[in-house]
């Protein structure tokens with residue numbers, strides 16, 4: 001495969017914490033191999049050297065929260081042959097999308113000394129609402145195994161093996177004893193897309209839903225199950241309203257005011 | 260390890276230290292010994308080194324969507340009912356590499372196959388689990404040499420149930436609770452009058468050879484009578500039941516309104532199929548390294564509850580939970596007969612216990628197929 005061209009890569013940040021793009025640098029054992037097959041054209045966390053597009057692949061982290069970002073993503077889309085969104089922010093809006101359920105002025109007034117300096121949109125929205133995307137990697141943050149799989153698939157011209165089914169399937173393959181059934185711990189796994197490597201259920205915790213809704217989530221039924229198990233509407237609301245609060249399947253679950 | 264029935268009908272009485280010697284003998288013969296032990300909030304099947312690893316004094320309580328460990332006061336080593344997952348985990352592993360190819364200097368090379376694993380000794384196999392192993396052995400007989408090799412090289416120490424979980428319905432399936440065959444050694448645990456015994460019978464030449472090495476006395480007829488009586492009570496204690504002829508009729512009710520009703524509750528999470536000891540479906544995934552010089556083909560447990568499972572050109576044939584739930588129980592209870600000459604359900608109740616919302620296969624069949632006696 002010596003004649004294969006290197007894949008030119010650009011990594012972009014929107015409103016986010018940088019955790020997802022840092023996952024790329026976190027691929028310690030694979031980093032040299034990646035550098036051998038991927039040419040970094042734009043990745044400010046790694047190098048100040050910046051090249052113009054077009055790029056073979058853009059990885060986009062973060063959600064759109066300002067008018068400037070809403071313009072920038074269109075420009076990036078035009079320069080990218082393939083565009084993959086990475087992380088909860090880019091795929092559903094992320095934790096900052098909690099603002100979509102509140103009044104932005106209240107947040108800004110509470111946080112900033114000079115609210116008039118802030119030029120922000122009323123909502124935080126996923127990249128997927130602004131431009132067509134070729135691929136989604138979920139998670140808060142994304143999983144490095146899935147990131148390498150995506151790069152490997154693109155380099156080798158094949159479909160990436162990224163599952164869309166529930167976390168429960170991974171629990172069972174791994175042999176984790178179900179948190180919900182064996183301990184009564186509320187768990188979002190049955191409606192959450194697999195991919196994290198069963199982190200929480202193998203550490204005595206229920207799934208927090210970092211990877212967002214699974215392919216056909218029945219969140220109504222799971223919320224009803226939580227309710228029957230003794231959780232109030234407010235607790236149910238909080239469970240669904242974390243990293244992926246803005247995902248359509250999670251948005252309406254529970255009730256913020258009902259104890 | 261089955262090599263024909265034995266004529267010697269004697270039952271021997273082992274004490275806990277003899278059981279420890281039995282496990283040591285198995286290890287001495289090169290078996291990887293797997294049995295019950297306390298895992299994270301449940302009794303699971305895992306590697307064990309001796310009786311000290313067994314879950315002494317632990318039992319469990321099970322209901323739809325509910326499992327809790329419970330302390331017992333009798334110190335029984337096999338006082339739990341069924342582990343969350345069956346022996347399918349070791350006989351039909353959830354992830355298997357089928358092969359790997361590498362580009363060599365001149366041409367594509369097949370990477371050497373992994374050496375076969377050590378033969379396994381399975382300790383504590385229940386009646387329904389033996390029935391499930393037989394079913395999978397039939398399914399895989401002609402098509403999966405790995406399964407056949409693992410099954411044939413495994414030694415089975417069955418342990419008859421001293422109680423049923425509330426979710427068990429093996430009696431109505433004819434698959435338990437009595438252990439009638441398919442074992443190398445069968446144990447019945449008896450804790451009474453300050454004594455702790457395992458009544459042992461052999462079912463194969465290897466089993467007989469191992470048991471003979473322990474030189475244990477013959478069992479007291481009073482203990483045998485106690486065990487037989489208790490077995491009858493275990494069967495009678497089961498409150499759930501699933502009539503085979505009702506299950507076979509499911510195909511006649513493909514448009515029943517109940518499918519939509521159950522779809523309202525079903526999470527399509529796939530837990531039921533994963534824990535079912537007879538569900539055998541897998542999917543195959545090809546991976547590459549970044550350089551494209553090595554490819555691997557992997558086989559994973561799959562489930563008819565995933566969208567991709569029914570993906571044909573243009574989309575999934577079973578887009579909603581109604582059609583997926585229908586596929587699962589119709590295959591399990593009806594079309595399995597056409598394929599394999601019996602039903603695919605042994606009444607272990609795992610799909611009921613480990614369904615996060617407690618959907619009960621026995622209740623769903625009752626809701627869909629009219630009861631013959633009531634018509």
Ligand code: SF4
Pocket residue numbers: 167168169171172176177178179180181187188189190201206207530615
């Ligand atoms: S722990 Fe959560 S994700 Fe895992 S099987 Fe149970 S419900 Fe599903």
Ligand code: SF4
Pocket residue numbers: 531534535536537591603604605606607608609610611620
């Ligand atoms: S269908 Fe349910 S009860 Fe029957 S064998 Fe499978 S898991 Fe056990």
Ligand code: SF4
Pocket residue numbers: 532537538539540561562563564586587588590591
């Ligand atoms: S019920 Fe579903 S997962 Fe189980 S064997 Fe049948 S098709 Fe496969």
Ligand code: SF4
Pocket residue numbers: 524525526527528529530531532564613614615616617618
């Ligand atoms: S029946 Fe229960 S375990 Fe099976 S897919 Fe539906 S919710 Fe999950």
